[in-house]
Every structure is written in structure tokens, then in C-alpha cells.
Amino acid sequence: MLFIKENIANIESRIKTAAEKSGRNFKDISLVAVTKTISPEIIQEAVDAGITLLGENKVQEARGKIDKIKGDVEWHLIGHLQRNKVKIALELFSLIQSLDSFALAEEIQKRARQMQKNVDVLVQINIGLEKTKYGINPADAESFIESVASLENLNVKGLMAIAPFKENPEDVRPYFREMRSIFERIKQESIKNVEMKYLSMGMSNDFEVAIEEGSNMVRIGTAIFGARDYSK
Numbered sequence: 001m002l003f004i005k006e007n008i009a010n011i012e013s014r015i016k017t018a019a020e021k022s023g024r025n026f027k028d029i030s031l032v033a034v035t036k037t038i039s040p041e042i043i044q045e046a047v048d049a050g051i052t053l054l055g056e057n058k059v060q061e062a063r064g065k066i067d068k069i070k071g072d073v074e075w076h077l078i079g080h081l082q083r084n085k086v087k088i089a090l091e092l093f094s095l096i097q098s099l100d101s102f103a104l105a106e107e108i109q110k111r112a113r114q115m116q117k118n119v120d121v122l123v124q125i126n127i128g129l130e131k132t133k134y135g136i137n138p139a140d141a142e143s144f145i146e147s148v149a150s151l152e153n154l155n156v157k158g159l160m161a162i163a164p165f166k167e168n169p170e171d172v173r174p175y176f177r178e179m180r181s182i183f184e185r186i187k188q189e190s191i192k193n194v195e196m197k198y199l200s201m202g203m204s205n206d207f208e209v210a211i212e213e214g215s216n217m218v219r220i221g222t223a224i225f226g227a228r229d230y231s232k
């Protein structure tokens with residue numbers, strides 16, 4: 001027995017508390033349920049319990065699930081996107097949260113133009129400068145976004161980050177704080193084609209701290225669906 005509905009209610013109440021702590025409304029925080037390794041049947045339970053945003057890391061995995069889910073939902077890509085999968089990704093996802101290189105941005109631009117659509121993206125920042133993670137170096141964030149802004153069919157809608165893992169979520173607070181400051185700085189630049197709307201940060205282990213530091217989009221898997229089983 002999985003307690004998905006209960007888990008979601010519990011997370012929503014924790015989001016509410018964290019939002020209030022930072023003087024904001026629960027409604028201003030988007031909850032993305034992260035569904036990697038989770039079956040369509042279980043994902044459907046989350047959607048039936050009120051989830052409207054779903055996040056997948058891999059294009060192929062998402063492709064096998066999206067048609068099976070009933071309801072008014074949007075899918076976000078939250079994992080590294082290979083250039084040869086861009087075309088399919090643009091068909092499946094309403095937001096690409098993981099724009100992590102200019103070569104990828106150019107490929108998205110090329111495909112988006114062919115498909116005559118505009119594509120919303122978040123720029124992934126490697127806030128902990130970790131070798132194992134994708135993302136733009138924080139020091140290059142602004143110039144990267146200025147370059148991407150010149151690509152007509154791409155709309156930058158904000159930033160995404162995965163903080164380094166720490167046992168104690170308090171230890172990631174400085175990373176979230178730095179993300180917030182990059183976000184605010186770029187917002188003030190008022191770059192054409194760029195809207196700093198979403199600051200996507202916070203996962204099961206650290207979402208409350210992320211919200212307290214200004215996140216308005218959290219991506220949560222384990223705390224909704226339980227520990228992932230990669231053996232299946």
C-alpha cells in the first residue's frame with residue numbers, strides 16, 4: 001500500500017508552512033511530481049490526488065508514459081537532454097528545465113523553428129560546481145542567458161538547480177541563497193525575451209529550505225512515491 005494521496009497532502013502542508021515563513025502564499029509555489037522509475041498506474045494516483053505538473057528525467061521513459069496518463073497535466077523535462085532527442089522532447093514537454101549548454105540551445109532553436117513553436121526553458125545552473133552535475137557555471141549565468149535570448153524561438157522562463165546533497169538540509173541553504181541572488185540580478189537586467197518567472201529548486205530532502213530562500217517551483221519524487229527501485 002502506497003500512501004500517495006496522504007504524502008501529497010503532507011507535502012502541500014509543508015510547502016504552505018515554508019511559503020508563509022518567507023511571506024508568500026502557497027499558491028505561488030508550483031509542485032512538480034518527479035516520476036522517474038514510477039509506473040503510469042502509480043503516477044495516475046498522484047494525478048487523481050490533484051497533481052498537475054509531472055517531471056521526467058529521460059525522454060524515452062517519458063514517451064512510454066505520457067499517453068497513459070489521464071487528466072489535465074503538463075510534463076517537464078528535468079534531466080540532461082541529448083541533442084538527438086530534442087525533436088521528441090519538444091513534442092512531449094511544455095517546459096525544458098534542464099537547458100545546460102549553448103549547443104543544446106541552438107539545437108532546440110533549430111527544431112523549434114522547424115516545428116513553428118516557441119519553447120519555454122529554464123537554465124540549469126551547476127550551483128555547487130559539481131563535476132558530476134550538468135549546468136551552467138554560476139559565474140557565466142548572465143552572459144549565457146544573454147546569448148540564449150538572441151534565439152528567437154526560445155523563451156527563458158527562469159532558473160533550475162540541483163543543490164549538492166547534504167545530510168542536513170540547513171547545509172544547502174547557502175546554495176539556494178546564491179541561486180536567488182543570481183535570479184534577482186538577471187531579473188533586474190530586464191533582458192529582452194527573458195522572463196525570470198520560475199526559480200526551480202528544492203527536492204524531497206531540502207524543499208522547505210529552498211522555499212524559504214525563494215524557490216517557487218519544487219521537484220519532488222521520493223516524498224510522494226517512496227524510494228525509487230532502479231532494479232525494475
Ligand SMILES: *Cc1c(COP(=O)(O)O)cnc(C)c1O
Pocket residue numbers: 034036057078079162203204205219220221222223
Ligand atoms: C530525481 C530528481 C528530483 C526528485 O528527487 P527526490 O529526492 O526524489 O525528491 C528532482 N529534480 C531532479 C532533476 C531529479 O533528477
